[in-house]
Amino acid sequence: MEYKRFLLLLLVGLAACSKSQLAFQPASGPPSAREGYTLVWNEEFATDGKPDSASWSYVHGFVRNNELQWYQPENAVVRDGMLVITGKREKVSNEFYQPASTDWRKSTPSAGYTSASINTKGKKTFQYGIIEVRARIDTAMGMWPAIWTLGVAGSWPANGETDIMEYYRVEGEPTVLANAAWAHAQKRAAWDERKVPFSHFLEKDPEWPEKFHVWKMDWTAAYIRLYLDGELLNEVDLSHTINPDGTNPFHQPHYILLNLAIGSNGGTPAATAFPKKYEVDYVRVYQRK
Template identity: 65%
Template sequence: MKYSIFSFLILSMTLGSCKSMKENGSNAAELEGYNLIWSEEFDKEGVPDEKFWSHEEGFQRNNEMQWYQSANASVRDGLLVIEGRREHVKNPTFESNSKDWRKSREYAEYTSSSINTRGKFEFQYGIVEVKAKIDTASGMWPAIWTLGVSKPWPANGEIDIMEYYMVKGQSTILANAAWAHAQKRAEWDEAKIPFADFLAKDPEWPSKFHTWKMDWTAEYIKIYLDGELLNEVDLSQTTNPDGFNPFQQPHYLLLNLALGSNGGNLENTNFPRHYQVDYVRVYQKIQ
């Protein structure tokens, strides 16, 4: 087939237009019956946009090994990159006699980042879509999740759109929700799918980007991975002992890469490690 110079010019203009659309974040897919109310396409090089994201700092939860710091989150080539590093960092809150694990460690041996939209973007109900490539090396604990804006954990409600960590020594993909319980700290509705199930379908799974989706209404939360339903949570069963349902309030988004703890052993893992996010999009039904 022959092409004229004019045809090549048209083709070049078209490709350039497509590239501009992607760089400007205008390629967010439309969902019939829904409006796109918020999106982060990570098209601004440098650091996560402070209009959207705040950073956690230091040791935070679950006896994890990493020290969270903003330096480990960057935006490049249209992706959020959260980097896990083997890095020696002094703990400024260290107390030699403390029984609090956050203070009893004089140094952190690993660093990572955790970003969230609290106070900058919060939403109640809708569809969340996140396209990401997770790091599945030993010790990695990447997550996409939400927390309710009112009450302390777990009474505020937690939705784990994606978690990857070790369960009984087995690499596992999880899709969960948690709320308060009268006799124990938290009640969980959990889906735990062995990672081997995904590898059996596609041995190249870890090297690819995948799409996680949460469909949240007043009646249910449904969590999907690449179109496959992983878990459905009945929200008529998620009321705290005080009568408050934490999934009938606004939530905010979190993206993080934890290291160690449930993630597994880090000793033989090569660093740095990378958790990459292509986009985060939130849709709500057209009223």
């Protein structure tokens, strides 16, 4: 009896160990079903090479927020069942350089870092449902990974922005953010923000940065709920997200963006060792039947 008990405990231990190891690697097998929902689109990053051009496009150069990186397609590849966006420390000349320009994107002669930003604009758009993304982010100083959506109609912020995941420094402290933005009559944008100190997650799991995690956007006409590993981070009441012209940017289709920014809100990367990797296991979109 003692021998059988030992074998049972050993098998239970091995099963638990095997399950915990799954957190460190891409998922295998087909997407799970959700009761009451239909899987309308999914990207499993199963074929090595470049991201599927039928679904994904790139941005190029300096783009947002006085960030340090030069975005280029070369830094986004699919391998081993993942999208891998690599941040590199390398000098790239700004091909759009105009020394007399007042636009920082043109007046900056070169970049000291490169990365990639991809999106589904004009290819895959969604209105309502569940967007689920499993990813592993690098939490080093200077990193600013994001999973977000933008509305297809209007200019920012009137088109609406949902930050399913952002990670950067807030007053010097590493922070996980879950936000929504729309237009405001008196300031640049109205925000419904949730800023969670990264220490909240590290206290629960010191190995958090080495593991994959699931971010989820649950979106209806009434609300947007943003989750991390099943924990509700923010709920946005869409009766309040009204632009000055009376439109609601979250009552229209949105497209998905994945990017790794460097510097700016991410902090200075000067002492950080490169390259850095932002790995996305899958993107899945479910809608109610």
